[in-house]
Structures are given as C-alpha cells and as structure tokens.
Amino acid sequence: MNIWLYILVSAAVSYLIRVTPLVLIRREIRSRTLRSFLYYVPYVTLAVMTFPAIVDATQSPLAGLLALIAGCLLSWFGGSLFQVAIVCCLVVLAAEWFLI
Amino acid sequence: MRYNNAGLFPFPVIGESFSPTPDKKVVTYLETNRTCFRAGIRDGIPIALGYFAVAFTLGIAARNAGFTAFQAFVESLTNNASAGEYAVFSLVAAGAGLWEVAIMTLVANARYLLMSCSLSQKLSPDTPLRHRMLIAFDVTDEIFGISIAVPGRLNPWYTYGAMAVAIPGWSVGTCLGVIMGNVLPLRLVSALSVGLYGMFIAIIVPPSRRSKIVGGLVLLSFALSYAAARWEALAGLSSGVKTIILTVVISLAAALLFPVKDEETEEAAS
Numbered sequence: 001m002n003i004w005l006y007i008l009v010s011a012a013v014s015y016l017i018r019v020t021p022l023v024l025i026r027r028e029i030r031s032r033t034l035r036s037f038l039y040y041v042p043y044v045t046l047a048v049m050t051f052p053a054i055v056d057a058t059q060s061p062l063a064g065l066l067a068l069i070a071g072c073l074l075s076w077f078g079g080s081l082f083q084v085a086i087v088c089c090l091v092v093l094a095a096e097w098f099l100i
Numbered sequence: 101m102r103y104n105n106a107g108l109f110p111f112p113v114i115g116e117s118f119s120p121t122p123d124k125k126v127v128t129y130l131e132t133n134r135t136c137f138r139a140g141i142r143d144g145i146p147i148a149l150g151y152f153a154v155a156f157t158l159g160i161a162a163r164n165a166g167f168t169a170f171q172a173f174v175e176s177l178t179n180n181a182s183a184g185e186y187a188v189f190s191l192v193a194a195g196a197g198l199w200e201v202a203i204m205t206l207v208a209n210a211r212y213l214l215m216s217c218s219l220s221q222k223l224s225p226d227t228p229l230r231h232r233m234l235i236a237f238d239v240t241d242e243i244f245g246i247s248i249a250v251p252g253r254l255n256p257w258y259t260y261g262a263m264a265v266a267i268p269g270w271s272v273g274t275c276l277g278v279i280m281g282n283v284l285p286l287r288l289v290s291a292l293s294v295g296l297y298g299m300f301i302a303i304i305v306p307p308s309r310r311s312k313i314v315g316g317l318v319l320l321s322f323a324l325s326y327a328a329a330r331w332e333a334l335a336g337l338s339s340g341v342k343t344i345i346l347t348v349v350i351s352l353a354a355a356l357l358f359p360v361k362d363e364e365t366e367e368a369a370s
Contacts, residue, residue: 004171010178013202014209018239023233033356038221049325050297053339058291059290075305083302085295088294096287097287
C-alpha cells in the first residue's frame with residue numbers, strides 16, 4: 001500500500017487526539033474533583049514516563065539510575081531545566097565510560 | 101471570541117509574570133509575546149537536541165519500514181510522537197492495514213488527550229480558536245511539560261517558541277536517521293537519550309519540594325510504574341497503555357483523596 005496513506009492516517013489521528021480537548025474545553029472546569037484530577041495529571045504522567053524508562057534508555061541501567069539521582073538532587077536544589085537535562089546526559093556519558 | 105486587535109494578542113496575566121521587570125504594569129503586548137516566544141525558544145533548545153538524537157534512531161526504524169528520507173521527514177513533521185511513530189513504522193514494516201495503523205496511533209498517543217485536557221485549563225478561556233488549533237499540533241511529553249510549568253496562564257507564544265526549534269529538531273533528525281543510519285556513536289545516543297528524562301525531572305521535582313502531596317504522588321508513580329513495567333502479567337500491554345492507565349488511576353485517587361483548593365489549580369503547576 002502507498003506509504004503516503006499511512007502518513008495521512010497517522011497524522012490525522014495524532015492531531016485529532018490533541019486538538020479535540022483544546023477546542024472543546026473552552027471554559028474553566030468548575031468541578032473540584034475534575035480540576036484536582038487535571039492538576040495532578042502532569043506530575044503523575046511525567047513521573048510514570050520517567051521511571052523506569054530512564055534506566056532502560058541507557059546501555060547500562062546503572063548509568064540511567066545515576067542520572068536519575070543526579071537530576072533529582074540538582075533539581076531539588078534549584079537547577080534549571082537546561083542544567084538538569086545536560087547534567088543527566090553528562091552523568092550517563094561519564095558513567096558508561098567506566099562501566100562499558 | 102472577544103479578541104478585536106489585529107495580530108497582537110494580549111495575554112496580560114502572563115505578560116506580567118514573564119516580564120523582566122514584573123513591578124512595571126506598563127508592558128506592551130508586542131514585547132510580551134516576543135518575550136514569551138524567546139523564552140520558549142530558550143527552553144525548547146534542550147528539547148530539540150534531545151529530539152534530534154531520539155529522532156535519529158527513529159529514522160533507522162523508518163528506513164527499515166521502507167520510508168524514504170522525505171516520507172520519514174513528513175511523518176515526523178505531522179505526527180510529533182515518538183512511541184506513536186515507532187508503532188506506525190513497525191506496523192508498516194509488518195505489512196499492516198490502515199485501520200490497524202489508525203488504532204495503534206490512537207492507543208500509543210492517547211496520553212496526549214489527557215495532556216490536552218490539562219493544557220486547556222492552563223490557557224486563558226479567552227484564547228482564540230486558532231491558537232488552540234496551533235498548540236494542538238505539538239502537544240508532546242516535553243512541550244506539554246514545559247508549557248504546564250510556566251507560572252500562571254500559558255501564553256501560546258511561549259509554546260510556539262519551543263515548537264519553532266523542537267519541530268525542526270525532530271523532523272530533520274528523523275530524516276537524517278534514514279540517510280545516515282548508524283553514524284552517531286552509540287555512546288552519544290545513550291547519553292542524549294536521558295536528556296528528555298532530565299527535563300521531566302526538572303519539571304516534577306520543584307513542585308514535589310513545595311508540596312508533600314505532589315512529592316508523595318511522584319514517588320508512588322515511580323514505584324507503580326516500575327511494578328507495571330516489570331510485572332510479567334502486564335507484558336502484553338504497550339508502555340503507552342500502561343502510562344494512560346496509571347495516570348488516570350493515580351490522579352483520580354489523588355483528586356478524590358486530596359482535592360486541591362482553587363488557588364492551587366489557579367497557579368496550576370507553577
């Protein structure tokens with residue numbers, strides 16, 4: 001089958017998933033439970049996606065774990081988004097230098 | 101829509117919080133949007149670098165599925181989804197039909213539905229339709245993450261700034277992955293791949309320090325996510341599906357047990 005058809009279908013589905021809530025939910029939601037739910041969603045979903053994925057992303061799981069710990073510590077003590085991301089990368093680079 | 105000025109979109113609330121001189125109430129809207137756009141570019145650069153590395157490896161999968169460099173470029177440009185695109189490439193490689201691709205894209209990307217719901221509350225209710233439709237184009241884990249972390253309301257121009265660097269990084273990365281294959285050393289790919297998680301960490305840790313509930317939820321999410329990934333009975337579920345189920349269950353339980361006061365949701369994730 002033509003590959004362009006696959007591209008068209010996947011693009012349309014991806015966009016519809018994202019645009020529907022943004023266009024349909026125009027007002028502030030009043031329900032306290034729903035507001036609380038949406039307040040917690042970002043933290044929970046990002047945390048779920050971070051661990052154990054960070055450990056599986058690196059060649060050595062220990063390097064990923066070290067990056068996680070270093071990133072958490074730096075962020076806890078005020079590191080910026082960019083600093084934390086770079087330090088995580090450097091920790092993996094350094095750790096795998098010795099581990100692999 | 102209550103917008104009547106042509107071209108310059110006022111977002112005064114954000115404008116003040118983003119202004120380098122927050123005490124000054126006189127901030128022109130042009131400066132405000134421009135400042136937000138620049139801030140978005142600044143925060144988007146690490147995302148673009150991380151995307152480039154991940155997309156590069158994705159390009160290898162695209163090549164295996166029979167995509168040309170240009171087709172892979174367009175796929176990434178229009179989809180902006182790592183897991184979703186990976187699913188598409190593997191399905192096409194396996195000779196699947198269009199329906200299978202549609203359903204798999206839906207499942208792999210369903211978490212963006214939740215993110216868009218959250219994001220809809222982060223925008224001012226006055227935000228015009230065209231902004232909503234443009235932002236929707238690039239609701240990804242990372243762009244969503246930094247957009248929701250902005251103090252106060254979200255000015256769409258902040259997200260556009262991040263998109264302006266992240267989308268080229270993502271689509272060009274995929275394209276080069278098809279062309280150059282395995283040129284990037286594995287060591288470097290491995291190191292760059294955690295950059296994205298570093299950004300997630302930088303978003304979830306500061307609020308965890310401020311709120312014990314959020315901190316507890318983050319630790320609980322780590323633990324349950326680890327259990328779900330390692331528990332063999334769940335091996336048949338994709339990581340995207342697991343993410344959705346865990347997100348809904350944990351957030352819903354938290355919302356019922358610890359409903360937040362309105363002031364907290366007002367400053368949503370600031």
